Amino acid sequence: MAGITIDGVRKSFGATTALEAVNLEIADHEFVALLGPSGCGKTTLLRIIAGLETQTAGRVLIGGRDISALPPRARGLAMVFQNYAVFPHLRVRENIAFGLRMHGADSARIARQVTRTAGLLRLEPLLDRYPAQLSGGQRQRVAVARALAVEPAVLLMDEPLSNLDALLRLDMRAELKEVLREAGTTTIYVTHDQTEAMGLADRIAVLHAGRIEQIGTPSEIYHHPATRFVGGFVGSPPMNFLARDGRLLGIRPEDLDIVATGDGLPFRVNVVEPLGAQTLLTGIAEGHLVRVALNGEHHVPPGAELHIRPRPERIRWMDATTGRAIPPGTEPSP
Amino acid sequence: MSGRRAFYLTGVVVICAWVLVPLWLLAANALGGQPVIAAWPKPWFPGALSFATMAEFLAIEGVFRAMLIGFEVAVLCTLFSVALGLPAGYALARYTFRGANAFRLMVLLTRAFPVGILALPLTVGFIRLGLYDTPLGIALMHTALALPFAVLVSASLFQAIPRELEEAAWVFGCSPIQAAYKVVMPLALPGVSAVAIFAFVISWNEVFAASVLSARNRTLTAYLLAMLSESPLTYQFAGGLLLIVPSVLFIFLVRRHLFAMWGIASR
Numbered sequence: 001m002a003g004i005t006i007d008g009v010r011k012s013f014g015a016t017t018a019l020e021a022v023n024l025e026i027a028d029h030e031f032v033a034l035l036g037p038s039g040c041g042k043t044t045l046l047r048i049i050a051g052l053e054t055q056t057a058g059r060v061l062i063g064g065r066d067i068s069a070l071p072p073r074a075r076g077l078a079m080v081f082q083n084y085a086v087f088p089h090l091r092v093r094e095n096i097a098f099g100l101r102m103h104g105a106d107s108a109r110i111a112r113q114v115t116r117t118a119g120l121l122r123l124e125p126l127l128d129r130y131p132a133q134l135s136g137g138q139r140q141r142v143a144v145a146r147a148l149a150v151e152p153a154v155l156l157m158d159e160p161l162s163n164l165d166a167l168l169r170l171d172m173r174a175e176l177k178e179v180l181r182e183a184g185t186t187t188i189y190v191t192h193d194q195t196e197a198m199g200l201a202d203r204i205a206v207l208h209a210g211r212i213e214q215i216g217t218p219s220e221i222y223h224h225p226a227t228r229f230v231g232g233f234v235g236s237p238p239m240n241f242l243a244r245d246g247r248l249l250g251i252r253p254e255d256l257d258i259v260a261t262g263d264g265l266p267f268r269v270n271v272v273e274p275l276g277a278q279t280l281l282t283g284i285a286e287g288h289l290v291r292v293a294l295n296g297e298h299h300v301p302p303g304a305e306l307h308i309r310p311r312p313e314r315i316r317w318m319d320a321t322t323g324r325a326i327p328p329g330t331e332p333s334p
Numbered sequence: 335m336s337g338r339r340a341f342y343l344t345g346v347v348v349i350c351a352w353v354l355v356p357l358w359l360l361a362a363n364a365l366g367g368q369p370v371i372a373a374w375p376k377p378w379f380p381g382a383l384s385f386a387t388m389a390e391f392l393a394i395e396g397v398f399r400a401m402l403i404g405f406e407v408a409v410l411c412t413l414f415s416v417a418l419g420l421p422a423g424y425a426l427a428r429y430t431f432r433g434a435n436a437f438r439l440m441v442l443l444t445r446a447f448p449v450g451i452l453a454l455p456l457t458v459g460f461i462r463l464g465l466y467d468t469p470l471g472i473a474l475m476h477t478a479l480a481l482p483f484a485v486l487v488s489a490s491l492f493q494a495i496p497r498e499l500e501e502a503a504w505v506f507g508c509s510p511i512q513a514a515y516k517v518v519m520p521l522a523l524p525g526v527s528a529v530a531i532f533a534f535v536i537s538w539n540e541v542f543a544a545s546v547l548s549a550r551n552r553t554l555t556a557y558l559l560a561m562l563s564e565s566p567l568t569y570q571f572a573g574g575l576l577l578i579v580p581s582v583l584f585i586f587l588v589r590r591h592l593f594a595m596w597g598i599a600s601r
Contacts, residue, residue, distance in 0.1 A: 052501050072504040079505045085498040089520045102507030150506065 002063045002076075002153035002186045003028045004049070009058035011044055011210075018044045019210045021058065028063075031180065031187045033197035036207035037233065042190045043158055045207070049188065050156050051075050062154055073102070078152035082159045084143040086131045092118075092142050093127040099150035117145040120179055137168045144176065148183055155185045161196060173199055194234050198222070206230050225250070225316060228323035237280065237291040241318070247326065248318040253280070253293035255314035264309030267292070272300050281306075360578065363571035364388065371567055391572035400557035401576070403469055407544070407553050408537040410473035411480055415533035416526065418477070419484025424518075426485070427492035438489075441482045449479075453546045460547055467548045475543045480533035487532075491525035492518070535581050 006024040011017070019041045026032050034042040047053040049060055051072035059068045067075045078099065086095050093114055100110045118124050121141040131139055140160060147155055160176075161169045177200050180187055191197050197204045198218040206213045206221060206229075214226035225231035231239035231250050240256070242249040242265075257264075265285045273280040274297055281292040281300060285308060292308060300306070317326040363371050367387055370376060392398055422441075426434060456475065457466065465471030495518055503513035519526075544556040552560065558573045565573075 050501075050505055052504070071509070072501075073507045073509065077505070079502070081498045081502060083496065083498055085496065085502040087499060087502070087517055089517075098503075099506035102512070146506070 003030075004154060004186060004188070005059075005061040005064075006045070006049070007059045007061065009045065009048055009055045009060065011041070011048060011053065011056050017210055019048075019055075022210075022212055024205060024212065024215065026186060026188065028186055029184050031189065031200060031202045033189045033191055033201035033204045034207055035191055035194060035197040035204050035234070038192055040207040041210040042192075042207045046156050046158055046188060046190045049154075050077065050079050075154075076152060077154040077156060078147035078150050079156040080143045080147050080158065080160045082162060084131075084136075084139045084160075084163075086139050086142045086146065088131050090130075091127070092123060092129055092131070092134070095131070095142055096123075096127075096145045096149050098146060103150065113149045113151070117149045120148065120182070121145045121175075136164055137172060140164060140172060144179065148179070148185070152185060155180070155183075155187045157187065157189045159191055160189075162191070162193070169196075176200065194236065198234075204234075206233065208233070223314075224325070226325050228318045231316065231318070237293065239316075240288070240290045242286055242288055242290070243320065246320050248320050248323075249310070250316040250318055251310040251314060253291040254278075254295075255311045256290075256292045256308045257311065258292070258294070259307050259309045261307055264307040267306045267308045269300055269302055269304045269306060272302055274298075357578065357582075360571060360574050364568075364575040368568060371571070387568045387572050388575070391569050391576070394569070396557060396561075397554075397573075400552050400554045403551055404538060404544075404553035404555065405580075406469045407473045407476060408534045410469060411476040411537035412530050412533045414473065414477040415480040415484040416530050419481055419529060419533075420488050420522075420526065422485045423488025423490075424492050424514075426489040428497070438486070441485050444478065445482050449475075449543055453543075456543075457546055467551050469551065472544050472547050472553060473537070475547055476537040476540055477533075479540065479543070480536045483532055483536075484529045487525065487529050488522070491522050491529075495521050531584055534584060538580060539577070 004024075004026040006022055006026075009019060009022045011019040022041075022045060024032075034045060036042045044053060048055045051067070051070060055068065059066055061067065062076065086092075087098065090098065096114050096117055097110045100113055105113075114127070115124075118127055121144055123138070123141055123145055126134060126138060126142075131142065134142065140163075143160070161172055164172060173196060180200075189197070189200060198221075201218060203215060203217055204221050205215045208227075208229045214221060214230045216224070216226075221230060221234055225234065225239065228241065228248060228250070232241070235252060237253050239250045239252055242251070267281075267283050267285040267290060269281050269283040271282040273282070277296070279294045279296070279298045279300070281294065283290060283292075283306075290308070318324060319326055359376065362376055364387060365384065367384055425431075426438065460466040460471050463471075465474065499517055499521070500513050503517040504510065508516060538553075539555060540553075541555040541559050544553045545559060548556060555577060558577070562570050562573050
């Protein structure tokens, strides 16, 4: 049983507040991504859970046990660092065995776990190398193997893929998902990359300016953003917003249809980006910057005057002043 | 051969000669005996190489003893400098605290303070404390001279070791002290050995404080300074060689670590 409860955790550095009273419940075996732009406090929250940073107020519980005052080594968790932090003076084998040795595991268990995790992450041929002789992706796998070898109750990952190049990142993402599903460890994964969060996590917590804006499944976050920030941060390209007497009409670029002239909003196309699977139009409608994503290739010349209409069932209404979503039933007509 | 390459090679030869010619002259004069000292130009290789002068020199009353004392002082100074310098350097590298920059500057400024002014008060103070004329007393003085280097170099040393490595060690079961000797120290070792060598060499070569703070128990440098000016040339050369050899040997022994520190050779 290793659910995590984050109870009113607050952190300030001097006069600046990095986190304000964050509450979060994570179930056993769940994979939660903390998603947000840099400086939103997601890494600070992770470091507080790890015990590398001390919270100003609040408690962290793992499996119902208050670990707020324990040093990192006594918290029963493992961590994968952004820069991998594999020990350069130890061979891959010793890196993987490090946590087990420190916890006084017997040599039979160490050997078994090293073999098992090395197999899981395809590191067998590299066990006797030093980290300096490995590529970035291989070092990353060593860092994950070192974390999984201790069979932690909770696994913390701090932007583990951000130092890899794009192609490798895609591979590692799929690999990581498989490995972690097999391990079944409760995982908290910090990232600023929404595709990583959407692709990996059971639930996503979107953080902004030290607060959790929304917690939900990737599909909830994408289709029902709780705030204007979430709609504008998640999704590539992000949600469009149009003003409607004190309210905001939020609509995803792929939920806008091109319609016949005289029907819908006039839309002047400025930029056309044929991306293969999609064609992305960027232009102006009602004085707002609007993006429209069309399926497949469309030949629209820049400067074209089109008309667009949002699909009514896909419209999300937000309050213009608070930026919060307006619950269904109270929304005006478009 | 291109001009660039010729220029480069000339540079290498000049720099090697800069270091090696004085060493060669000293060694030739010390080992070649009277004929070589009198000769000019010097033979490329002393005809009759003999350690006779060296042996005679070492047999002089007090030389060997002074060497032992000098060695004892240098080792003590090395131990103190490392023991005090590493924690101070670690604190400077890892923690932000009020006055950190002022501390850096003050540490450096101790080197700007002339030892000559301190000589009399130090001597009086050491006599009162019972440290005068003891290897421990001279070692303490030498530690004061070597410490700024020890602190500042080890600070940059620890700065170069990513904090995340230490944090990883903590997360994977280390107490802060275990993390220090299992992760930080192995990585800092090349630099630490450089700190140690430098402290040793500073102490071994230092002559002023050693002369002022001792009367009978002199280090080699202080002893030689006192007696060599009245000695024949052969002994002067032998003394010079004896002073240089330990430093050169020491640096050769640890040069692999020095190179590693400067990034010339990775592991």
